[in-house]
Amino acid sequence: MSDPVTMRQIAERAQVSIGTVSHVINGTARVRTKLRMRVQEAIRSLGFQPSALAQGLRLNRTKMLGMIIPDITNPFFPGVVRGAEDVAFRNSYRLVLCNTDNEPAKEALYVAELRSFRAAGLLIIPAAGSDLRAELSSGTPATQPVVCVDRCPEGWTGDAVVVDNEEGAYQAAKHLIRSGHRHLAVITGPALLANAIERLNGFKRALREARLSIASEFVQEAAFDTRSGYQAAKRLLRMLPRPTAIFACNDLMALGVLHALHELDLRCPEDVSLVGFDNLEVCEYTNPALTSVYQSGYQMGAAAAGLLLERIKGLQDAPRHIALETELKLRKSVMSIANFDKIPSKKPRRRSKANREAVLAD
Amino acid sequence: MSDPVTMRQIAERAQVSIGTVSHVINGTARVRTKLRMRVQEAIRSLGFQPSALAQGLRLNRTKMLGMIIPDITNPFFPGVVRGAEDVAFRNSYRLVLCNTDNEPAKEALYVAELRSFRAAGLLIIPAAGSDLRAELSSGTPATQPVVCVDRCPEGWTGDAVVVDNEEGAYQAAKHLIRSGHRHLAVITGPALLANAIERLNGFKRALREARLSIASEFVQEAAFDTRSGYQAAKRLLRMLPRPTAIFACNDLMALGVLHALHELDLRCPEDVSLVGFDNLEVCEYTNPALTSVYQSGYQMGAAAAGLLLERIKGLQDAPRHIALETELKLRKSVMSIANFDKIPSKKPRRRSKANREAVLAD
């Protein structure tokens, strides 16, 4: 009574063979109405639920997708996961969530395990410096499709869903330049991460186009988190001449910059302008509200899961590299230098006088 | 060559029986050194990984934990999930993540599925208004342990790990009262949610102790999200006399209040003070930084997973109800009314003059 009901019990109750039960469940052969009714009744009254384990063993695949990410606690990733889960759910697939903390070893462990579990496919945001290809081809050649999300490991040639990082960063830098800034600094992410590199490239392209040069100490590497962003900002803000604008390659680091600014009693945007990347919800609530490059984690996750499911269903064409669009969201953290004294103060800000003084003193 | 290697292949390669292979893998019988070496060599060279599916089928349980939550996109939950995953991982368990969107039907579906998957146990943050007990006892009596996290459905008598919501809210209200506020308003969460009710109770207890009464329209119900918090704040801030302080029963709603305040050109904390609950990271970066009741989602998830694993290992004693502590984190969103003109301005704030004027005009 405490054990789950099996097809055998259904068969007994309905006075048919176990094969017949299977047939009515899977519609794999036509069964006389009378028997079918009996089976269905038995299923209902006994509360039968097929064992996903047995099915998986028999069919050599499950309805599970492995989702491997660095850390669900990083506010950019929940959206990705949710997007993936939603499309997985709609297709009767489930997600097993794996946090790697950017440790390639943990990633490799998870990959191996998910394969031995016959996950139908893998969605992976690779760890910094991971050699995904090696992990995948180790042991037996992959039978499960894999799509990379958010960033690709070096030399990845398989499916991927990312965002146009280069263009997003380019727009951010261009905005700063158009606002009159000439002393731009950038806080990049880990040099091992494809998306960090792309963003840096986009940033540099904008400078090049504007015939602006950048001192090497004005590009500081950090780890895509608040703490290291704060530290990088501290280094930057001590330099002379000080940069008048900083592009932080993600919002978490931008938050760190804000913190450093505050601590040094520098004002944003009057003393230094700031642009982030990701457009986290927190951007609306920071002081000042943070201008940032929007990217949709949700869409990324959803698109990746969609592609993965197509592969699972057998789609065979060439690997796809999908790059979603970004969009610069203007808020309050960038000040126009060229025209600072012509900016009409739309509604009288309480700090307007102080601000003007500060700017003039620059 | 593309198929996973099984124990049978190991047995052949090592020239032993399949049973022997099983024995060396599981240490379930002592095997002569020579044979054992051969088997281990075969395992290594063929890259054997046991099929979790077959194991699960045979043993009638897997190393999977089901984690059912409302929405990973809500910034309080990732910490919970991460805490759970960390302790699960350390014990070789994995997490399958399920988002219910607070829909009892979706919750019921997931519960049933996870059981048919022979998940070893379930960690559940119940949906608002879910009848978990019914879901669990439907069909076959539960064989998998379940622990409720963050909040319990009505009448839940099983294991649970929550936070002392009543006390947390009490401290928040008391802080407001000690700061001289007499016109307090509260924005509560959904009346169906145990934690929302407890927080409201704590709030009311503080008022009672201070012999303060509260007009019924000063307690507004919202949905624990920013939008509804914003709307509730709008209602509140239109009333006359206006509350001088608002306790928002979570930080998301507090964010909504901040937004409403800004829109109505009211200042926080000069015009209205605000306390939130959760102490999300965003509290540090809002304008002004938000005073909030800290609770550790991570600890909650970790404790819940720990308890669940004990149950899985067979722990049999009475159901536990673990309530973690909260702690009020003071920031800048509360102003002391009684002593407003005596507050020393520690370091000269740029807005201090304006602030003082505003307060005097109150």
Add this chain to the structure above:
DNA sequence: TTGTAGGCGTTATCAT
């Protein structure tokens, strides 16, 4: 149309 039986990869029992 329906039933029988083999096998998916393990673990565990029982002989040997």
Add this chain to the structure above:
DNA sequence: ATGATAACGCCTACAA
């Protein structure tokens, strides 16, 4: 100490 063998619950030829 080791090997054969029977399940676990399901799917699917193939036979009837």
